[in-house]
Amino acid sequence: MRVRENSRRDDDRADRPAACSSQDQDLPAGYVSGAPLCTALNRPDLRVLLGTAEEHALGADGGVSWFSPVGGAGKIATPQAKVPLQTYSVQLSASYDRLPVAETADLLGFTAQRTTVLGRPAVLYSDRTIGITLNFNGGKTSTGTGPGGIARSLVVAKDAQDGGGSFEVVIWRQDGRLPDDTALFRTAEQALPTIPGWTAG
Template sequence: MTEEQPAKEPGMSVDAQVVSALVMGAVLVAGFFVLQKHEEGADRAKAAACKPAAADDSPRYPALCAALNRADLPLLVGTPAERVSVAGPGLSHWTGADGTRQVVHCAEVQIGQVSIRLTEDDEEDVTDAEIMGSAAHHRSQVLGHLSTTYEMGTIGFSFSLGGGSSSGKSAPGGVAHNLVVGKHPNGRGGSYELAIWRQDTGTPDDAGLYRVAAAVLPTLPGWDPSTTDPRLESDH
Protein backbone atom coordinates (compact mmCIF):
# COMPACT_ATOMS: atom_id res chain seq x y z
CA MET A 1 0.00 0.00 0.00
CA THR A 2 1.45 3.24 -1.09
CA GLU A 3 1.68 5.98 1.44
CA GLU A 4 -0.49 8.86 0.38
CA GLN A 5 1.39 12.07 -0.35
CA PRO A 6 0.12 15.15 1.42
CA ALA A 7 -1.83 17.46 -0.84
CA LYS A 8 0.06 20.56 -2.00
CA GLU A 9 -1.18 23.87 -0.73
CA PRO A 10 -2.65 26.00 -3.49
CA GLY A 11 -0.24 28.61 -4.71
CA MET A 12 2.25 29.54 -7.43
CA SER A 13 4.73 27.04 -8.78
CA VAL A 14 8.44 27.75 -8.42
CA ASP A 15 8.58 28.81 -12.08
CA ALA A 16 5.66 31.16 -11.61
CA GLN A 17 7.29 32.68 -8.52
CA VAL A 18 10.51 33.32 -10.45
CA VAL A 19 8.61 34.98 -13.29
CA SER A 20 6.65 37.08 -10.82
CA ALA A 21 9.85 38.17 -9.06
CA LEU A 22 11.42 39.15 -12.36
CA VAL A 23 8.35 41.16 -13.36
CA MET A 24 8.26 42.88 -9.98
CA GLY A 25 11.95 43.69 -10.26
CA ALA A 26 11.45 45.14 -13.72
CA VAL A 27 8.57 47.28 -12.42
CA LEU A 28 10.73 48.58 -9.56
CA VAL A 29 13.64 49.37 -11.88
CA ALA A 30 11.32 51.11 -14.33
CA GLY A 31 9.79 53.08 -11.49
CA PHE A 32 13.25 54.12 -10.31
CA PHE A 33 14.19 55.43 -13.75
CA VAL A 34 10.89 57.28 -14.11
CA LEU A 35 11.45 58.92 -10.72
CA GLN A 36 15.05 59.76 -11.64
CA LYS A 37 13.98 61.35 -14.93
CA HIS A 38 11.27 63.31 -13.13
CA GLU A 39 13.80 64.63 -10.60
CA GLU A 40 16.24 65.54 -13.38
CA GLY A 41 13.45 67.38 -15.21
CA ALA A 42 12.55 69.21 -12.01
CA ASP A 43 16.19 70.25 -11.57
CA ARG A 44 16.31 71.56 -15.13
CA ALA A 45 13.07 73.47 -14.57
CA LYS A 46 14.32 75.09 -11.38
CA ALA A 47 15.66 78.60 -11.95
CA ALA A 48 19.00 79.61 -10.47
CA ALA A 49 18.84 81.70 -7.31
CA CYS A 50 20.82 84.91 -6.95
CA LYS A 51 24.41 84.29 -5.91
CA PRO A 52 25.21 85.50 -2.39
CA ALA A 53 26.86 88.91 -2.33
CA ALA A 54 30.64 88.92 -2.00
CA ALA A 55 32.52 91.38 0.19
CA ASP A 56 33.35 93.69 -2.72
CA ASP A 57 29.93 93.58 -4.40
CA SER A 58 27.63 96.58 -4.33
CA PRO A 59 25.46 96.70 -1.20
CA ARG A 60 22.53 97.27 -3.57
CA TYR A 61 23.19 94.09 -5.56
CA PRO A 62 20.94 91.80 -3.48
CA ALA A 63 17.89 94.05 -3.96
CA LEU A 64 18.60 94.56 -7.66
CA CYS A 65 19.04 90.84 -8.27
CA ALA A 66 15.92 89.96 -6.30
CA ALA A 67 13.90 92.41 -8.41
CA LEU A 68 15.35 91.21 -11.73
CA ASN A 69 15.36 87.46 -11.07
CA ARG A 70 11.58 87.13 -11.23
CA ALA A 71 9.72 83.87 -11.78
CA ASP A 72 8.18 85.28 -14.97
CA LEU A 73 11.44 86.75 -16.35
CA PRO A 74 11.82 84.07 -19.10
CA LEU A 75 8.33 84.93 -20.34
CA LEU A 76 9.07 88.65 -20.24
CA VAL A 77 12.23 88.33 -22.35
CA GLY A 78 10.48 86.07 -24.87
CA THR A 79 12.03 82.70 -23.93
CA PRO A 80 9.27 81.00 -21.90
CA ALA A 81 10.74 77.49 -22.33
CA GLU A 82 14.08 78.49 -20.76
CA ARG A 83 15.04 78.99 -17.14
CA VAL A 84 17.47 81.34 -15.40
CA SER A 85 20.84 79.56 -15.40
CA VAL A 86 22.95 82.31 -13.79
CA ALA A 87 21.98 85.22 -11.55
CA GLY A 88 24.76 87.32 -10.07
CA PRO A 89 26.31 90.75 -9.63
CA GLY A 90 27.80 91.04 -13.13
CA LEU A 91 30.33 93.88 -13.29
CA SER A 92 30.82 95.00 -9.69
CA HIS A 93 33.55 97.64 -10.20
CA TRP A 94 35.19 99.70 -12.87
CA THR A 95 38.55 101.47 -12.72
CA GLY A 96 38.88 105.07 -13.84
CA ALA A 97 41.75 106.60 -15.77
CA ASP A 98 43.30 107.78 -12.50
CA GLY A 99 43.25 104.25 -11.10
CA THR A 100 40.39 104.76 -8.68
CA ARG A 101 37.81 101.99 -8.39
CA GLN A 102 34.11 102.77 -8.44
CA VAL A 103 31.37 100.44 -7.33
CA VAL A 104 28.81 99.49 -9.99
CA HIS A 105 25.33 98.82 -8.65
CA CYS A 106 24.09 96.05 -10.92
CA ALA A 107 22.71 92.54 -11.26
CA GLU A 108 22.89 90.24 -14.28
CA VAL A 109 20.81 87.22 -15.29
CA GLN A 110 21.24 84.69 -18.08
CA ILE A 111 18.32 82.78 -19.60
CA GLY A 112 19.37 80.36 -22.32
CA GLN A 113 21.20 82.50 -24.88
CA VAL A 114 19.77 85.76 -23.52
CA SER A 115 21.54 87.92 -20.94
CA ILE A 116 19.96 90.89 -19.21
CA ARG A 117 21.53 93.40 -16.84
CA LEU A 118 19.98 95.92 -14.47
CA THR A 119 22.13 98.85 -13.31
CA GLU A 120 21.34 101.68 -10.89
CA ASP A 121 23.22 104.99 -11.21
CA ASP A 122 22.79 107.90 -8.81
CA GLU A 123 24.62 110.38 -11.04
CA GLU A 124 23.74 109.56 -14.65
CA ASP A 125 20.53 111.12 -15.97
CA VAL A 126 18.69 110.22 -19.16
CA THR A 127 20.33 113.12 -21.00
CA ASP A 128 23.77 111.97 -19.84
CA ALA A 129 23.13 108.55 -21.36
CA GLU A 130 22.53 110.08 -24.78
CA ILE A 131 26.26 110.31 -25.45
CA MET A 132 26.52 106.52 -25.24
CA GLY A 133 26.33 103.95 -28.00
CA SER A 134 26.62 103.88 -31.76
CA ALA A 135 22.98 104.19 -32.85
CA ALA A 136 20.53 107.06 -32.74
CA HIS A 137 18.85 107.59 -29.41
CA HIS A 138 15.12 107.46 -29.06
CA ARG A 139 13.33 109.20 -26.21
CA SER A 140 10.05 107.82 -24.97
CA GLN A 141 8.03 107.34 -21.80
CA VAL A 142 8.28 104.24 -19.61
CA LEU A 143 5.68 104.17 -16.85
CA GLY A 144 5.49 107.95 -17.09
CA HIS A 145 9.26 108.42 -16.77
CA LEU A 146 11.52 109.89 -19.41
CA SER A 147 13.72 107.25 -21.06
CA THR A 148 16.15 106.81 -23.92
CA THR A 149 17.56 103.88 -25.85
CA TYR A 150 20.91 103.15 -27.44
CA GLU A 151 22.92 100.20 -28.78
CA MET A 152 26.38 99.05 -27.79
CA GLY A 153 28.59 96.41 -29.39
CA THR A 154 29.64 93.41 -27.31
CA ILE A 155 32.88 91.43 -27.54
CA GLY A 156 32.73 87.73 -28.34
CA PHE A 157 35.33 85.06 -27.60
CA SER A 158 36.15 81.81 -29.35
CA PHE A 159 38.07 78.98 -27.71
CA SER A 160 40.22 76.24 -29.22
CA LEU A 161 40.58 73.07 -27.15
CA GLY A 162 42.60 71.01 -29.63
CA GLY A 163 46.20 69.85 -29.32
CA GLY A 164 46.06 69.37 -25.58
CA SER A 165 45.86 73.08 -24.85
CA SER A 166 43.17 75.70 -24.69
CA SER A 167 43.34 79.24 -25.94
CA GLY A 168 40.93 82.10 -26.38
CA LYS A 169 40.75 84.90 -28.88
CA SER A 170 38.35 87.69 -29.62
CA ALA A 171 35.59 87.01 -32.11
CA PRO A 172 32.75 89.05 -33.63
CA GLY A 173 30.35 89.99 -30.88
CA GLY A 174 26.71 90.92 -30.88
CA VAL A 175 24.81 94.08 -30.03
CA ALA A 176 23.40 94.98 -26.64
CA HIS A 177 20.20 97.01 -26.64
CA ASN A 178 20.03 99.44 -23.73
CA LEU A 179 17.12 101.27 -22.12
CA VAL A 180 17.88 104.06 -19.65
CA VAL A 181 14.94 105.22 -17.53
CA GLY A 182 15.03 108.15 -15.12
CA LYS A 183 14.36 107.38 -11.49
CA HIS A 184 12.03 110.36 -11.52
CA PRO A 185 9.50 111.38 -14.19
CA ASN A 186 11.61 114.28 -15.47
CA GLY A 187 14.55 111.95 -16.20
CA ARG A 188 16.77 113.55 -13.57
CA GLY A 189 18.05 112.46 -10.16
CA GLY A 190 19.69 109.27 -11.33
CA SER A 191 18.56 106.43 -13.57
CA TYR A 192 18.08 102.73 -14.03
CA GLU A 193 19.48 101.00 -17.08
CA LEU A 194 18.39 97.70 -18.56
CA ALA A 195 20.57 96.03 -21.18
CA ILE A 196 19.70 92.90 -23.14
CA TRP A 197 21.96 90.93 -25.49
CA ARG A 198 22.37 87.42 -26.84
CA GLN A 199 25.27 85.01 -26.51
CA ASP A 200 24.62 83.77 -30.06
CA THR A 201 24.13 85.70 -33.30
CA GLY A 202 20.46 86.39 -32.67
CA THR A 203 18.95 89.85 -32.22
CA PRO A 204 17.75 90.94 -28.76
CA ASP A 205 14.01 91.39 -28.34
CA ASP A 206 13.38 95.11 -27.77
CA ALA A 207 9.78 94.45 -26.78
CA GLY A 208 11.09 92.14 -24.06
CA LEU A 209 13.30 94.94 -22.77
CA TYR A 210 10.26 97.17 -22.27
CA ARG A 211 8.26 94.33 -20.69
CA VAL A 212 11.03 93.76 -18.16
CA ALA A 213 11.24 97.48 -17.41
CA ALA A 214 7.49 97.74 -16.81
CA ALA A 215 7.53 94.77 -14.43
CA VAL A 216 10.81 95.33 -12.57
CA LEU A 217 11.26 99.09 -12.14
CA PRO A 218 8.22 99.74 -9.90
CA THR A 219 9.55 97.14 -7.42
CA LEU A 220 12.83 99.00 -6.84
CA PRO A 221 13.29 101.13 -3.69
CA GLY A 222 14.56 104.21 -5.60
CA TRP A 223 11.67 104.34 -8.07
CA ASP A 224 9.45 107.43 -8.00
CA PRO A 225 5.87 106.29 -8.71
CA SER A 226 4.49 109.77 -9.42
CA THR A 227 3.32 110.71 -12.91
CA THR A 228 5.20 112.87 -15.35
CA ASP A 229 4.56 116.31 -16.78
CA PRO A 230 3.01 115.73 -20.26
CA ARG A 231 5.39 118.34 -21.69
CA LEU A 232 8.25 115.86 -21.17
CA GLU A 233 6.72 113.27 -23.48
CA SER A 234 7.90 114.72 -26.78
CA ASP A 235 10.76 112.90 -28.49
CA HIS A 236 13.98 114.83 -28.66
Protein backbone atom coordinates in the same frame (compact mmCIF):
# COMPACT_ATOMS: atom_id res chain seq x y z
CA MET B 1 1.61 57.54 -8.25
CA ARG B 2 5.15 58.12 -6.96
CA VAL B 3 6.38 58.72 -10.50
CA ARG B 4 3.73 61.39 -11.02
CA GLU B 5 4.58 63.08 -7.71
CA ASN B 6 8.29 63.10 -8.53
CA SER B 7 7.53 64.49 -11.97
CA ARG B 8 5.37 67.23 -10.45
CA ARG B 9 8.17 68.16 -8.03
CA ASP B 10 10.65 68.36 -10.91
CA ASP B 11 8.26 70.62 -12.84
CA ASP B 12 7.80 72.86 -9.78
CA ARG B 13 11.58 73.20 -9.37
CA ALA B 14 11.99 73.99 -13.07
CA ASP B 15 9.42 76.78 -12.81
CA ARG B 16 11.33 78.50 -10.02
CA PRO B 17 14.00 81.08 -10.86
CA ALA B 18 17.64 80.15 -10.31
CA ALA B 19 19.00 81.00 -6.88
CA CYS B 20 20.82 84.34 -6.83
CA SER B 21 24.45 84.34 -5.84
CA SER B 22 25.95 87.63 -4.74
CA GLN B 23 29.44 89.10 -4.37
CA ASP B 24 28.52 92.48 -2.95
CA GLN B 25 31.05 94.84 -1.42
CA ASP B 26 30.64 97.74 0.97
CA LEU B 27 28.69 100.49 -0.78
CA PRO B 28 27.94 104.12 0.09
CA ALA B 29 24.68 104.83 1.86
CA GLY B 30 21.69 104.94 -0.45
CA TYR B 31 23.15 102.56 -3.03
CA VAL B 32 21.24 99.43 -3.96
CA SER B 33 23.48 96.38 -3.97
CA GLY B 34 23.78 93.57 -6.50
CA ALA B 35 21.73 91.15 -4.40
CA PRO B 36 18.38 93.02 -4.60
CA LEU B 37 19.05 93.81 -8.27
CA CYS B 38 19.44 90.09 -8.85
CA THR B 39 16.17 89.43 -7.03
CA ALA B 40 14.38 92.08 -9.11
CA LEU B 41 15.69 90.67 -12.38
CA ASN B 42 15.53 86.98 -11.53
CA ARG B 43 11.73 86.83 -11.64
CA PRO B 44 9.73 83.60 -11.97
CA ASP B 45 8.14 85.05 -15.12
CA LEU B 46 11.35 86.39 -16.70
CA ARG B 47 11.29 83.70 -19.39
CA VAL B 48 7.71 84.69 -20.26
CA LEU B 49 8.60 88.39 -20.42
CA LEU B 50 11.41 87.52 -22.81
CA GLY B 51 9.07 85.50 -25.02
CA THR B 52 10.87 82.22 -24.28
CA ALA B 53 8.37 80.59 -21.93
CA GLU B 54 9.78 77.10 -22.44
CA GLU B 55 13.25 78.09 -21.17
CA HIS B 56 14.67 78.42 -17.67
CA ALA B 57 17.37 80.55 -16.09
CA LEU B 58 20.79 78.90 -16.24
CA GLY B 59 22.02 80.92 -13.27
CA ALA B 60 21.73 84.29 -11.56
CA ASP B 61 24.26 86.51 -9.85
CA GLY B 62 24.70 90.01 -8.51
CA GLY B 63 27.74 92.07 -7.66
CA VAL B 64 29.46 95.42 -7.94
CA SER B 65 31.95 96.81 -10.44
CA TRP B 66 33.91 100.04 -9.96
CA PHE B 67 35.17 102.62 -12.43
CA SER B 68 37.06 105.88 -12.26
CA PRO B 69 35.49 108.75 -14.24
CA VAL B 70 37.76 110.68 -16.59
CA GLY B 71 39.16 113.67 -14.76
CA GLY B 72 37.34 112.71 -11.58
CA ALA B 73 38.57 111.70 -8.18
CA GLY B 74 37.81 108.36 -6.59
CA LYS B 75 35.76 105.50 -7.94
CA ILE B 76 32.06 105.07 -8.67
CA ALA B 77 30.29 101.82 -7.86
CA THR B 78 28.01 100.16 -10.39
CA PRO B 79 25.90 97.43 -8.77
CA GLN B 80 24.62 94.92 -11.30
CA ALA B 81 22.94 91.56 -11.79
CA LYS B 82 22.84 89.08 -14.66
CA VAL B 83 20.58 86.18 -15.57
CA PRO B 84 21.40 83.98 -18.60
CA LEU B 85 18.86 81.75 -20.35
CA GLN B 86 19.26 79.52 -23.40
CA THR B 87 18.24 82.27 -25.86
CA TYR B 88 18.81 85.51 -23.96
CA SER B 89 21.07 86.96 -21.32
CA VAL B 90 19.69 89.86 -19.29
CA GLN B 91 21.55 92.38 -17.16
CA LEU B 92 20.28 95.02 -14.74
CA SER B 93 22.56 97.71 -13.32
CA ALA B 94 22.31 100.91 -11.30
CA SER B 95 24.31 104.05 -12.08
CA TYR B 96 25.16 106.71 -9.50
CA ASP B 97 27.14 109.05 -11.76
CA ARG B 98 24.53 111.84 -11.36
CA LEU B 99 24.26 112.11 -15.13
CA PRO B 100 20.70 112.84 -16.32
CA VAL B 101 19.34 110.44 -18.92
CA ALA B 102 18.80 113.38 -21.29
CA GLU B 103 22.56 113.99 -21.28
CA THR B 104 23.22 110.27 -21.68
CA ALA B 105 21.10 110.34 -24.84
CA ASP B 106 23.18 113.22 -26.21
CA LEU B 107 26.41 111.33 -25.53
CA LEU B 108 25.12 108.19 -27.26
CA GLY B 109 24.61 110.02 -30.54
CA PHE B 110 21.91 110.15 -33.19
CA THR B 111 21.14 106.42 -33.13
CA ALA B 112 19.88 106.60 -29.52
CA GLN B 113 16.10 106.76 -29.25
CA ARG B 114 14.55 108.89 -26.53
CA THR B 115 11.48 107.34 -24.93
CA THR B 116 9.58 107.06 -21.65
CA VAL B 117 9.38 104.09 -19.30
CA LEU B 118 7.08 104.03 -16.27
CA GLY B 119 6.67 107.79 -16.53
CA ARG B 120 10.41 108.48 -16.53
CA PRO B 121 12.77 109.69 -19.25
CA ALA B 122 14.58 106.80 -20.93
CA VAL B 123 16.85 106.12 -23.88
CA LEU B 124 17.08 103.00 -26.03
CA TYR B 125 20.34 102.21 -27.82
CA SER B 126 22.39 99.38 -29.29
CA ASP B 127 25.82 98.18 -28.27
CA ARG B 128 28.08 95.27 -29.14
CA THR B 129 28.75 92.39 -26.81
CA ILE B 130 32.23 90.96 -26.48
CA GLY B 131 32.81 87.33 -27.33
CA ILE B 132 35.41 85.38 -25.35
CA THR B 133 37.09 82.29 -26.78
CA LEU B 134 38.69 79.95 -24.23
CA ASN B 135 41.35 77.48 -25.31
CA PHE B 136 41.52 74.58 -22.87
CA ASN B 137 44.54 73.02 -24.61
CA GLY B 138 47.07 75.49 -23.29
CA GLY B 139 46.46 78.17 -25.92
CA LYS B 140 45.73 81.85 -25.39
CA THR B 141 42.36 83.32 -24.51
CA SER B 142 41.08 85.72 -27.15
CA THR B 143 38.29 88.29 -27.27
CA GLY B 144 36.32 89.71 -30.14
CA THR B 145 33.02 91.21 -31.30
CA GLY B 146 31.00 88.01 -31.24
CA PRO B 147 29.30 85.68 -31.06
CA GLY B 148 27.03 87.76 -28.83
CA GLY B 149 26.46 90.36 -31.55
CA ILE B 150 24.12 93.26 -30.77
CA ALA B 151 22.84 94.07 -27.30
CA ARG B 152 19.84 96.34 -26.79
CA SER B 153 20.01 98.63 -23.77
CA LEU B 154 17.33 100.68 -22.05
CA VAL B 155 18.50 103.41 -19.65
CA VAL B 156 15.77 104.71 -17.33
CA ALA B 157 16.03 107.74 -15.05
CA LYS B 158 15.82 107.13 -11.31
CA ASP B 159 13.08 109.78 -11.01
CA ALA B 160 10.57 111.52 -13.25
CA GLN B 161 12.49 114.82 -12.97
CA ASP B 162 15.62 113.16 -14.41
CA GLY B 163 17.71 114.50 -11.56
CA GLY B 164 20.67 112.21 -12.22
CA GLY B 165 21.46 108.54 -11.97
CA SER B 166 19.72 105.71 -13.78
CA PHE B 167 18.93 102.04 -14.06
CA GLU B 168 19.88 100.12 -17.18
CA VAL B 169 18.37 96.90 -18.52
CA VAL B 170 20.30 95.12 -21.26
CA ILE B 171 19.36 92.03 -23.27
CA TRP B 172 21.30 90.12 -25.92
CA ARG B 173 20.82 86.85 -27.72
CA GLN B 174 23.21 83.93 -27.40
CA ASP B 175 22.89 83.22 -31.14
CA GLY B 176 23.93 86.73 -32.18
CA ARG B 177 20.55 87.69 -33.65
CA LEU B 178 18.94 91.06 -32.92
CA PRO B 179 17.07 91.06 -29.57
CA ASP B 180 13.37 91.83 -29.35
CA ASP B 181 12.76 95.39 -28.09
CA THR B 182 9.29 94.41 -26.88
CA ALA B 183 10.86 91.81 -24.59
CA LEU B 184 13.30 94.43 -23.31
CA PHE B 185 10.54 96.91 -22.45
CA ARG B 186 8.36 94.21 -20.85
CA THR B 187 11.24 93.12 -18.64
CA ALA B 188 12.14 96.67 -17.61
CA GLU B 189 8.55 97.62 -16.80
CA GLN B 190 8.12 94.62 -14.51
CA ALA B 191 11.57 94.45 -12.90
CA LEU B 192 12.33 98.11 -12.17
CA PRO B 193 9.41 98.79 -9.75
CA THR B 194 10.60 95.89 -7.55
CA ILE B 195 14.01 97.47 -6.88
CA PRO B 196 14.25 98.72 -3.27
CA GLY B 197 13.75 102.48 -3.12
CA TRP B 198 11.86 102.73 -6.40
CA THR B 199 8.97 105.13 -6.06
CA ALA B 200 6.00 105.43 -8.41
CA GLY B 201 5.65 108.51 -10.55
